[in-house]
Amino acid sequence: MATSASSLFTALIRAEVRAWNSVETALSRAGNPLTLGRFLVLRTVRDTPACRIQEVASSQGITLGAASRLVDRLHRDGLLTRTRCTHDRRATILTVTDVGLAHLEAAAQIVEAAQKTAFSALSAPQREQLALMLPSVGQSGDPVWRYASASEGVHA
Secondary structure, rough: OOOOOHHHHHHHHHHHHHHHHHHHHHHOOOOOOHHHHHHHHHHHHHHOOOOOHHHHHHHHHHHHHHHHHHHHHHHHOOEEEEEOOOOOOOOOOEEEOOHHHHHHHHHHHHHHHHHHHHOOOOOOHHHHHHHHHHHHHHHHHOOOHHOOOOHHOOOO
């Protein structure tokens, strides 16, 4: 009997929510002030040269408005700075502050440990197979993914 798309979708969403919550719980228990969402945005800003809100939105799969509000809160909390782009005055370049970097560095170890735990029930070949399958699911549901570079895919 074939597994229905509905049951696969439900299982995927439940797994994602449980994995997300396990990382959030690990960060909270460790006393790190970052949520997983904030961690992911700060990591994107740190790792993206001349990062703008568009890159934040794209990396997180959220709208520009949602990314702008998130960046506003991170800026308000002293975790990001905004600097006018010298060659495009309409653009703002984002940079992680020293405080943001300290929180990010501490959170990275917690997140990595929680991620390892989340996938500990899978063998290495199963993790590899999952890493190959997930982008296909995303691409079929969101046409924008079809044009994403290979470096944006899931890596084991």
